[in-house]
Amino acid sequence: MNRKVSLIGAPTDIGAGARGASMGPEALRVANIQSMLEAHGLEVADRGNLSGPANPWLPPVDGYRHLKEVVAWNRAVHEAMYAELALGRLPILLGGDHCLGLGSISAVARHCREAGKKLRVLWLDAHADFNTSVLTPSGNIHGMPVACLCGHGPQELIEIGGTVPAISPKVVRQIGIRSVDPGEKRFVHEMGLEVFDMRYIDEMGMRHTMELALATLDEKTHLHVSFDVDFLDPDIAPGVGTTVPGGPTYREAQLCMEMIADTGRLASLDVMELNPALDIRNKTAELAVDLIESLFGKSTLMRA
Template identity: 45%
Template sequence: MNQQLRDIRLIGVPMDLGQDLRGVDVGPSALRYAGLADRLRRLGHRVTDCGNIPTALRASLDAYDDYVEPIRDTCNLLYKEVRRTLARGQFPLVMGGDHSIAIGSIGGATHDGPKGIIWIDAHADYNTPASSPSGNIHGMPMAVLCGSGSERLTSVGRSGPKLRSEDIAMIALRDLDVAERRILQESRMGIYTMRDIDERGIAAVVKSALNQLEHCESLHVSFDVDSVDPYFAPGVGTPVEGGLRPREAHLLMELIAEDGRLASAEVVEINPIIDERNRTAELAANLLASLLGKTIL
């Protein structure tokens, strides 16, 4: 077991406004029901559940609204909470909610200086309103964090870009839109698709990503559970076949934990409504335990 013990603050963000499929707003509750806090306490961590960040309910909003304003408001609150948590020397573990919450969590995590971002996701989420086929904001947070898209979102917490491309490593990509492919090919990000994992193995890929981020003093993990193959994690917002197997995902998390630089994390896109007996949240809770020090021996 990794003995780096932390003061962990669980922060729920039950927001589903960044996409069309209802249910990801129940993600924080599913993780709580799966016993996430107790799993982490058994590893020796101090764990406090801080409840949920206030989020507008879809039913209370105009059906034709683009939801940018309520998403911005929630992300501003999350930004401040993550920033405060880190300033107190604690570890923020954010429970979504759809992936648009990363605008607030990563923004807050980088307020006092750059961090390496390990983006574990089937998708790059690097669309803008001009390029997005769906217009859903959960497909835009990485673009927003890099300074592209609506000014109402790029100004969350503070104005301008929150991330530099050389501070980003994306792992498990397998579903990219045309505009995203071009941007990623021209960027300085570390891009690791499922083909890379198939050809090289997950250990080599993770070690390469960590080496690429060796200039970063600390790391933030943004874990979209759709990175895992839907055979094992059916309850996610945007499932894509051909993803990580559970053992690959555990090793990914274990290697990040062993690196020793992890400072904050989030888990997103769990949808209990389309899940099977909460198995996706159970798997996610187990994977987060691996990220925070659980090992086989």
């Protein structure tokens, strides 16, 4: 794993249905994400926060809320993530709402194309985020980034990575899904997205789920993890705007992160949708940092 890490704050809730995710980057810093990473021998550069348009909090237009502002933020994220990858560093995007996964993953995909690498994206989330303007009940673009990455969305968004589609659905593994809109469900099936929903995890266990999600990784694979904090059960992670009961437990989440770490392939990370306004004494941010520590090699015992 790359030992040079860059933190990039994206303080916006532009694509969300609740205010507050804009405070997520600072909450993660307050929870000592930088010192935790440094304690594991990583060289950490905090690049500070990106800037972009304020949230105008307007109703949807033609099925999209705040499209112009979402485009601006995603362009900023794309350029920042791409610049860190070009420097040979491991970027961690501190969100911000999950619409920013579009800018982040399109930058990773661009880097992989230029470096001749394969891409695997693990989308840890309660939601499939595969809506379109036709399917969405809300117009909130944080429900659309995976669809946009796969080429289904407004021209201004799907072209951000320079290639349309930015990725194939085949590179994505979605884990922890338990809330999908009816039309979105059909679209996920049509596109062949690989989804390990909570029923699958209940029946087969997190270990088997992660073995499949991580299968066929090799030294030419760039592994990107897009971690939406609402992936976790809200009993342990209340600080998100779109809680869905029945998510992974603390131990299931730890196993997920530890198995990712075991691959040694993690090369970029998003930490999204943390909403301190809905949290209890920064509990969710501290849990997120604890899980990120496992992603970077924390384990109970020495393991080969």
